[in-house]
Amino acid sequence: YVETLAAKSPYWGFTFFEVRDRENQPFLAAIGEDGLYLLSPSKADVLVSYPFYKLTGWERSSSGLFIKTRGGEKMTLLGSSALQSKEMCDLLNEYYMLLPQSTRDNIGIPIEGAEELRARLPPPELFAVPVADRKRPVEFYSxxxxxxxxxxxxxxxxxxxxxxxxxxxxxxxxxxxxxxxxxxxxxxxxxxxxxxxxxxxxxxxxxxxxxxxxxxxxxxxxxxxxxxxxxVSFAHHQQRAKLTEHCVPNVCDMLKKFQAHITYVDLSGIPLDRSEVDIGDALVTLKNLQTLVLKNCHITPRTFGHILHVFSIVPSQLEVLDVEHNQLKHASVQHICSAMEGENCKLTSLNLGTNKIDPVGLEAIFASLKRKPRLKVLDYSGNNAAPPSKFAELIAAQVGITDLNLSRLMIPGEGAVRIAAELKSRAELQKLNLSHNPIGTTLRRERQHGSGEVSRDYPAEFFAFLDVSSYSTLRELVMENCELHEDAGLALAGVMQSNSKLAELILTNNKLATKAGTLPGTWTDMLPFNQHLQKLHLGGNNITYPGLMKLFQAMARNNSITELNLDANSFDRYPPNAPHTEIVNFLENNTTVTHLSMVKMYLRDDILRKIGEGLRLNRSLRTLIAHNNEVTYAGVGELARCLQENNTLQVLDLSCTSVQSSEEHYMQAYKNLIDLSNLETVLL
Structure with missing residues (x-):
């Protein structure tokens, strides 16, 4: 049996280890009774083989395994941990010592502690011929x-x-x-x-x-x-076009075969417009289906009609329906509304984003929700523009929605103010996404001609729903790419100083610091006092070096934020010999931030050294993501020495071309991080 299986499987007897090259590209190291093999990650191709007679030795380090060949070639296999390095080295030693003495004499690889190792291994003769009384293995246990x-x-x-x-x-x-x-x-x-x-x-x-x-x-x-x-998930990006409508019959056969077990189905990216009958017939057999995801499946109103047969199952278990990025119109909405109003329906989450639904369809959804307030999550993003007053009416109706996505709907500043006015007096919505709306374009202070006095403060009106006097219980606010300017930032920080409910604030890619490169002064006042905000994303807001230093100074006194994202702001301009003490104080004194992201910020060695100084005393940060910057191997080495005193940081990503340009320097930097720190994951 063993000989037959070994003949049929080229991987028989191998122990595989996931390793990397200097570009951090993964591949597999396979160690067997005859030596070392390097394979592609899929095990489809043997890249190179090193039988023991081609090797002159190997050496373990905390960063991996150093291999020497008889041709003078030297190679390093970068492992994921010191333990993995030890396992690889021990396995090579043991397999080598199981070779007959005469073979080892000819090869001549020195093994440390060879006699002790030899004493605790079975004799090589045991493997020269099959053991006669060995119990024949069961072919397949399960x-x-x-x-x-x-x-x-x-x-x-x-x-x-x-x-x-x-x-x-x-x-x-x-x-x-x-x-x-x-x-x-x-x-x-x-x-x-x-x-x-x-x-x-x-x-x-x-x-x-x-x-x-x-x-x-x-x-x-x-x-x-x-x-x-x-x-069951076959979701894929349709641009790759490897799965077409021709796979649908086989997918449907599988769904029917396992109908008693399946609770989750994701067929995103598979065209279903020509297979509506097949997919409909398969779905109605899934009596325990709870989640159905059909994003970008070319679903037409006709196809959707067949899919909705899933609600005919009694009792229906479906709670989540995601049909984002299809071709649904208001007629399709009428069908889903009828299904939602049925006594058999348990749907709590509906994603209709990026379809072709017009205001007529939107009215149908609102009317249905008023009659049967069942949904908790509604995604209406990316559909045809509708009057913002309609969304304000939805919030005012208090139909049970706790998570609402209104992104990509061309909502202007005035419309956003109308929505916010209803939020201020309602305590139902927990998460609101207004991303990719041109809100900030008109969300500005109006001033009187001549005197310059503020006649109407639109930013203050909009963000009033976050004020301490508001009834709103919103916990997550997402406003990416909303054209928010300094006036909006000033008003937002002003109400956040006393806000005790908002936990996540995502403001990526706005213009909060475009004019001066610093956030309005209310931010440095707000951050030390707000005790409830846990996630803050300020990436891509044109914050420059002085603004970042002020932000770090304020964050040193913040006691609530656990995740801070500053990606795509800039460290590139600062005075020569600037001390960067603010970032050191932030890392030394802040006790709550566990995840810090500083991607593409023109971060150089001098600032990286200061980050290292701060991390010496830091006992909270677990993940530091800072790839695509301008650090060098020298800066990485100094950081590594600082990390000797840090037992908290687990994940570090400093991947950048400036470190990868020299193989020798890259290897040295990587080795320093592995040898000197307690990191579990290193990307360089």
Whole structure:
């Protein structure tokens, strides 16, 4: 059996380790009884082989494994941890010491502690011939083992068209391996965003059916490793066009086969406009379906009518329906409204974003919600523009919506003020997304001619729903790309100083600091006093060096924010020999920020050194993301030395071309970080 399996599987007996090259590109190191092999991440191609007779030695370090070959080549395999490096080195030592003495004498690789290692290993003669009384292994313990073996055999079989081996889908094999390792059933068939194509979908379906028919579990233990998909996802980006309407029949067959188990289906990116009958017939069999995601599936009103048959299941379990980015119009909305008003419906989340719904369809949704206030989450983003007063009416009606997405609807500043006025007196909405609306263009202070006195303060009117006197209980506000200027920033920080409800504030890509490069002064007053804000995103707001230093100075006294994002602001202009003490004080004194993002900020070695100084005493930051900056290997080395005293930081991403330009310097910087710090994940 072993000889047959070894002949059929080129990976028999290998132990695989995930390693990286200097560009952080992943590949696999495979260690077996005859040496070391390097394979592509999918195991589809052997890149290079190093049998023991081609090697002169290996050496372990905390950053990986150094390999020396007889041709004078030297190579470093960068591992994920010091423990992995030890495991790789120990395995090579043990396999080498299991070779016959005469073979080892000819190769001559020195092994530290060889005699001690030799004493605790079985004699090499044990492996020269098969052991006669060895118990014959069971061919397949469970359906899951049979599935993996059958799938790998299929992948290794040559393709009849071009003679090449088929590439296994890594995500699929990893899911099977996790289930086998945990002695659990395969419940998650997630092939989303992989290279799966129409043919492979058909193969996987046939393998599922074949394995279930051919392998019947014999006891309770074997049923622990069964095939019982609860989540099925084939979602992909349609631009890649690997999955077309031709895969739909096979997908539908799988849904019907596992209808008793499936609770989640995601077919995003698969065209369904020509398969409405097939998909409708399959969906009505899923009696336990809770989530259905069909983004960008070319769903027409006719197709949607068939999909809505899913609500005919009694009792319906469907709670989440996502049909974003399709071709739905107001007629389709009438159908979904009828379904929502039925006593059998349990829908709580509906995503209709980026369709072709007009104000007539919007009116139908509002009318339905007033009659049956069931939905908690509504995404209406990216549809045809409607009067902002309609959204204000929805909030005023208090129909139970707690999460509302109104992005990409061309809402102007005046319309936003109308919506905010209703928010101020309502305590229902928890999350509001107004991103990609031109709100800030007209959200400005009106001044009298001549005197210059403010006659109407639109920013203050808009943000009044966050004032301490407001009834609003909003916890998340998202306003990305809303053209917000300094006036808006001034009003926002003013009300946030006493706000005790908002936990997440996302203001990426606005113009809060365009004029002076600094946020309005109310921000430095607000941050030390606000005790409730937990997530703050200020990326892409044209904050320059002086503004960033003021922000860090204020953050040193903040006791609530755990996630701070400053991406795409700029450190590029500051006086020579500037001390940067503000960033040091921030890191030394702040005790709450666990995630800090400083991507693409023109950050250089002098500031990186100050970050290191601050991290010496910091005991809260766990993740620092600062890729695409201008640091060098020297700055990384100084940071590494500072991190010797830090036991909290776990993830560091400093990936940038200025470090990667020299292989020698890159290796030294990477080695310093691995050897000197306690980091778990390093990207350089």
């Amino acid at each position: 359906r899951l083992e049979y599935l993996k073996a059958t799938y790998m055999e299929h992948c290794h079989r040559s393709n009849a068209e071009d003679g090449t081996a088929r590439k296994p889908i890594t995500k699929f094999t990893q899911a099977i391996d996790r289930a086998l390792d945990d002695d659990k059933c395969l419940e998650d068939v997630d092939l989303s965003h992989t290279d799966v194509d129409n043919v492979q979908v058909g193969v996987i379906k046939e393998l599922f059916f074949h394995v279930i028919d051919q392998h019947v579990p014999q006891d309770v233990e074997q049923f622990k490793e069964d095939i019982v998909p609860r989540k």
